[in-house]
Amino acid sequence: MKRHDDGTRCLEGTRQIPRNFAACCDIFDAHTSTCAFDLRYEWWEESGAWVIAISESAGGGGITILFCPHCGTRLSTNS
Numbered sequence: 613m614k615r616h617d618d619g620t621r622c623l624e625g626t627r628q629i630p631r632n633f634a635a636c637c638d639i640f641d642a643h644t645s646t647c648a649f650d651l652r653y654e655w656w657e658e659s660g661a662w663v664i665a666i667s668e669s670a671g672g673g674g675i676t677i678l679f680c681p682h683c684g685t686r687l688s689t690n691s
């Protein structure tokens with residue numbers, strides 16, 4: 613597990629997505645495996661929601677999104 617200078621985990625290269633995930637566009641797809649310091653989308657199974665992940669350094673958690681910020685497609689929520 614990579615870590616940032618402040619000791620928080622770096623999630624770059626890891627993904628948290630639904631099992632049968634098919635990205636609406638390449639940009640969204642690319643940002644499912646980026647670090648929360650960049651722009652990172654995660655699927656939260658328990659809440660059944662897509663979120664913009666917030667870095668642990670900034671308090672953690674996520675902001676729910678219903679539509680892709682890049683192409684405007686409604687995000688699939690069936691996993």
Ligand SMILES: [Zn+2]
Pocket residue numbers: 616621622623624647648649
């Ligand atoms: Zn990182």
Ligand SMILES: [Zn+2]
Pocket residue numbers: 636637638640680681682683684685
């Ligand atoms: Zn999209």
